[in-house]
Amino acid sequence: MSNQVVGLLSLARAIAQVNHNQVSGTLMVRQGQIHWRLEFHQGKLVCTTGSDHRVRRWRRALMGQQIEPAELTTGQPPTSYDPWEYALLSRAVMAGRLDSGKAEQVLAALTLEALTQIATDTAIRVTWEARSNRLLDCAAVGSGLHLPGDRLQQLLKDARDLSQLLPSDRPAQAWIDRGLSLDAGIELDDSRQHTTLSLQPLFNGRRTFWDLALKLNQSPAMTARMLGYFFRQQLLTFQVLPDLEFHPMLSSTGSAAGSATPATKAEPPLVVCIDDSMVVLQRLERIVTQAGYRFCGMRDSVQALTQLIELKPDLILLDVVMPVVNGYEICAQIRRVKALEHTPIVILTGHDGTIDRVRAKLARASEFLSKVSDSGRILATLERHLPSHNSTRPHPPHPDPSLSGRTANGQDQGAGFNLNSPPSAFKSALA
Template identity: 40%
Template sequence: MTVTVAKQQTATRLIPQLALQSQQQLTGQLDIQANNGEGWSLFFCVGRPIWATCNSRPVRCLQRQLQRHSPQVEFDNLAIRDTDDRFFCWNYKVIWVLYKHQCISKDMAVAIIENSVTDVLFDILQAERQGTLTFNATPREALTMLRMQIVALNLKNALKKAKQAFQAWSEAGLAPVSPNYRPILKDLEQLQAHTSVKIYQQLVRKIDGEQTLRELADSLEIDCLRLTRSLRPYLQKGWIGLQKASDIPRPSQPNKPPSHRKAAERRQPPLVACVDDSPQVCKQLEAILTEAGYRFLGITDSVQALPILLEHRPDLIFLDLVMPVANGYEVCTQLRRMSQFQKTPIAILTGNDGVVDRVRAKMVKASDFLSKPINAEKVLETVKRLLAVTA
């Protein structure tokens, strides 16, 4: 059965469609397609939802739910093949296998299922607000669905939760904004000019261009509505943009051979960055390191350091201790909070080779401590040693 729903200003047609499947006690799946190309699948057992998935980002959505509710699970090692006819989709099979092998508890599995269904219903409500939807119900063998279900949800409760979330989202003026989009920093100059130093540094540190709004909210342990509402002024001015997030590959077997892209990246000479407000120091290090065969990146503005480092992802970073606005300890602390730089060697540069400074350097997780004035032999010895640890 296929039903085409006329465009509505408010999301009303999804609800009778779900009520129909509940009344008819559908055991199978309801595929929903939006005119913007997005699609979702809701799975029912005797009229009650047991799973839901976004068809364009199933792996990414599963990874988020596992990180949120079962962080002990190593997602990259979940090499579960999609070859069993009992399962209606791969991402549900992952949850089922983890639950049956006691890698996650029943409560964790139920929480993942409940939140997946709520998120999908939210996204469908938002898509219906913006255009037409097509519904297609496909029955499946009842006994198999019964055996494979972990929990059967109350449809009214799940829909009520999704409606409340979308209503709050809309009332905040965010109806056109998808929580599945990735925020990106588009105009750093305007952001820096019109925000405080603290807010600017927080934005640069938090928004890496990779995480969706939902993923970013999870990583910050705050509500997605609260996060997106705080970004709304910058979105409206175009200083922060939104981009569609693509799916990620399914996890494969561990110890897989490196991709051609990663192998090519390793063939390039290591990139060493220096954050120092002294152009002279940067030029000294550049001369020493480029002559030794390394690539070099000099940054003389500590406020601009984070976005530049995020863009270039150096293999090693030298940080000047004494700089205006943000000193080396503060910058080092911010870098270590970011997943991209948690393992990157960071060496503090200073003219004060004291015990207190060395202790503070260890407290902010600096990898080493190098005294000024710059000595070529010490610099090269430090670079080789620190890069050897991460090789």
């Protein structure tokens, strides 16, 4: 095995262990001064980010799928948590503005770039950080967006193969985030001089390896072979490139895009709405988020209880008429879960009769609200049941699955697992 693959193999082992134990958290990869974060939700990779050229990678991934950044935003910017890339993609998928297949391709592009750079270095350090990121979990639950395991295995193989095509004489970082220029001043024969001059406008010092592959509309492997030729001819020069400016619509706080760790502050209350109507979810999301709360919409009433136990929302908006299981039954089930027995539940319905109110009371709902209520009444309801944004209300004591290593039903989730002794699935991908 090439020494160049050793670093990637250690990461593959860690990924396999995370996948096997179905845990939520972050694989932190340190590569010199660069830090990579692979975010997992229940063992599934949902996003990959890095400390260098974070916005450039994001723009390239969107351009590769012919997605305009404006397509992923509404009038209200998403919250400023990390990873904001996943927030934008998952919100667009849930709102029907982006096909889930395209969103997965964006995640794959972000991940391939990271894995390729990791594969060019043997001296990486991989650590695991368990976490309970309710906002990320909410987005993952709502959209279901993630990279399938077989796709991730293929990306590991592609990154390994691609890294071996890049000349090893130059530091790995030079091929990833340096602007490349062609030096036409060196004396060459006529045929090579003509080729060099024709490509000079592309190799203008403002494009990286990945930018060139996208601009030339060719595979990274083909681009790597071309660069390898120019490198051997000593025609390439490298220039340090800054990252692009952070798009103001990506963060409500204007924080730097390259920051791998969000600022520590109290999170706004999380409101979960369970309703099979996307129109209703979109309307409520707009009202709730504009008021400064976090929002998660769910359309599947069957999976709702499991997801609620995982997310532990501060308030639940619950539709009555839904397929398979109605809102009153879900409400009664929620009240039987100790971790949720005191969570405010507001029943939503298009009917406002006495019988409906009695059924809501019997199911131990906190309040009854008509779906046709205006935004003022909806906000007044939220304010009655939710703490002030400036205060922090501790949740009732209950185990957090992603921190304790146990699922909601008490099954072992793999807490304290050893990253050095994983299952063989992802390791064999690099064999």
